[in-house]
Amino acid sequence: MDHILRLASSAEHASAADAVAAVRPEGPLAIARPxxxxxxxxxxxxxxxxxxxxxxxxxxxxxxxxxxxxxxxxxxxxxxxxxxxxxxxxxxxxxxxxxxxxxxxxxxxxxxxxxxxxxxxxxxxxxxxxxxxxxxxxxxxxxxxxxxxxxxxxxxxxxxxxxxxxxxxxxxxxxxxxxxxxxxxxxxxxxxxxxxxxxxxxxxxxxxxxxxxxxxxxxxxxxxxxxxxxxxxxxxxxxxxxxxxxxxxxxxxxxxxxxxxxxxxxxxxxxAEAGSIVARVELRKGGALYLNDGSYGNLFDATHVRWPYPVKHIRDGAASRAKLAPFSFYGPTCDSIDAAAGPFLLPADIREGDHIEIGMLGAYGVAMASRFNGFGETELAVALDTPWPTLYSEAETPLAAQAKAKRGKDKSAL
Ligand SMILES: Cc1ncc(COP(=O)(O)O)c(C=O)c1O
CATH class of the missing domain: 3.20.20.10 (Alanine racemase)
Known part of the structure; x- marks a missing residue:
């Protein structure tokens, strides 16, 4: 049933932004946090x-x-x-x-x-x-x-x-x-x-x-x-x-x-906490962002249940310093209900080619995608961070474990 998910790289990335930089996905990128x-x-x-x-x-x-x-x-x-x-x-x-x-x-x-x-x-x-x-x-x-x-x-x-x-x-x-x-x-x-x-x-x-x-x-x-x-x-x-x-x-x-x-x-x-979707901005029209993923893809719930899904801006190169502004999304299909009113708060200077990570989509995200209009092909990459609040705080996350191991190595090198 992973028919539309293709593992983009077997590497484990520090964050979704790192995964985007490494994979350079053409379509949506599903981020897995096992x-x-x-x-x-x-x-x-x-x-x-x-x-x-x-x-x-x-x-x-x-x-x-x-x-x-x-x-x-x-x-x-x-x-x-x-x-x-x-x-x-x-x-x-x-x-x-x-x-x-x-x-x-x-x-x-x-x-x-x-x-x-x-x-x-x-x-x-x-x-x-x-x-x-x-x-x-x-x-x-x-x-x-x-x-x-x-x-x-x-x-x-x-x-x-x-x-x-x-x-x-x-x-x-x-x-x-x-x-x-x-x-x-x-x-x-x-x-x-x-x-x-x-x-x-x-x-x-x-x-x-x-x-x-x-x-x-x-x-x-x-x-x-x-x-x-x-x-x-x-x-x-x-x-x-x-x-x-x-x-x-x-x-x-x-x-x-x-x-x-x-x-x-x-x-x-x-x-839910363990997955997010990274979509690319294909066009901006004022406050509307046209994305390469939408309600017929991995964003069915994000579009139709109208909950405040968390978003993060990802830009190649220096991060934007612009103030946050409200945006709505359009998905890639020709259907006008392929739209999410939001508002999603993102940097006011967001532009074509930027990416947006939409969180809490480990549940009812990729699971609901279709191939309507020829879209829906999604790549997959693993990230080790925990970017949003969690219900299940762990004693040790993989990143913390790596950092601890590195500290240990650095000390023994002294
Ligand atoms: C029979 C049944 N069990 C469990 C679930 C999972 O529900 P939830 O994701 O809200 O925990 C569903 C969801 O539709 C369901 O239909």
Whole structure:
């Protein structure tokens, strides 16, 4: 699935600016910071008292998957046949795959079960459950997860309209799923992406508890889904520990889940900080910058969700000393919705040939790019810095480690 990402150089660069100087990219340049993924995964593994299933859709790039694997993540929430194949072929049978899309094609179910050993499937309807049972040949070794609809009020990107069983339908489905498997049965939900209210997880778990009691079933898994936020400038988020506290306390209080496992499916929170996109200014018209990347490329979210993505100016040679001014962006395609109003604050003298690094795009950045209008080919380079605020401060970043090693060498040379 790295079909449009081409590794520009195997070097590790000190920053995105260094990478641009070394690579001289013709199209957009994706900056990968695997050390940030490792830090996020280490944090989650230390603080979340359950099993993590990384939501592959957030960023299926090899470098992100490998960084998670290196940090000990073994669970992957996959949503399509291609995601199943990608993870299964990369990591083999040690990877735990959970097929968490509530609507799957029959072939995807067959291949996942028979060819790739997937045993965990989600459903939010009896029709989908039936499909899973038929296409796995009436398998009894399934872990069946019932996705419940919960409030998405605390989320910046609500997802509740589309998926999730409610009321009597949820009760019936839990009963059918419980009877259908001799293995494990559980519940899941999604509080919506970039959830800014830790309490939303507690409320969702309380709702799930009530629904399970009404169904009168024993559940083996409570999966709190994704939704954990990342830091975007000017939009403060509660400390991540509060999300963990709410979840752990609510889990303790769930009467029905005494012996259940706790799962989560974070996407954004594990990879957002770890990637950015560098785009080149092809033309300036007053306050509008025409870039070589846009909403049909790696900037879909940066364009359409209108969050304040952080930006950095990169110029060949001396850095600009001009004051900051507000700019909007146009993407390279002919479509007029390929535009981001911003405002993005950049030096007032920004001009053709300059580059702009747009941060926090490790999640839902390259993952969403298309080839519309012949654009979308993106190169990739690794950087070792940590340019924006992080949720996961590390004792030692790669740059700090290098500097320390150098100091050691310098001393011993004396
Ligand atoms: C089923 C499921 N799990 C997890 C995620 C990841 O969500 P997030 O990136 O908000 O953590 C999504 C995102 O759409 C999802 O649909």
């Amino acid at each position: 050390h940030r993924v490792r830090a996020a995964a280490a944090w989650f593994r230390a603080k979340f008292e359950g099993e993590i299933f990384y939501a592959v859709k957030a960023n299926p790039s090899a470098w992100a998957l490998d960084a998670l694997w290196a940090a000990g993540v073994r669970g992957f929430d996959v949503a399509s046949e291609n995601e199943v194949r990608l993870v299964a072929e990369r990591f083999g049978s040690e990877a735990k795959l959970a097929f968490m899309h509530p609507v799957k094609s029959r072939r995807a179910i067959q291949r996942a079960y028979h060819d790739f050993g997937v045993r965990t499937f989600v459903t939010d309807t009896e029709e989908e459950l039936e499909k899973i049972l038929v296409e796995t040949g009436g398998a009894k070794d399934l872990t069946l997860i019932v996705r419940l609809a919960v409030s998405n009020d605390g989320a910046s990107l609500p997802l509740s309209q589309k998926f999730g069983a409610t009321g009597e339908e949820a009760v019936r489905l839990m009963n059918r799923a419980r009877r259908a498997t001799e293995d494990r049965m559980g519940v899941s939900f999604h509080v919506g992406s970039q959830c800014l209210r830790p309490m939303s997880y507690r409320a969702a778990m309380q709702d799930a508890d009530r629904a399970i009691i009404r169904a009168g079933v024993v559940v083996d898994i409570v999966d709190v889904g994704g939704g954990f936020p990342a830091i975007y400038p000017g939009a403060p988020i509660p400390p991540m520990e509060r999300y963990m506290d709410e979840i752990h306390q609510a889990f303790e209080q769930m009467r029905v889940a005494q012996n259940a496992e706790l799962w989560a499916e974070p996407g954004r929170a594990l990879v």
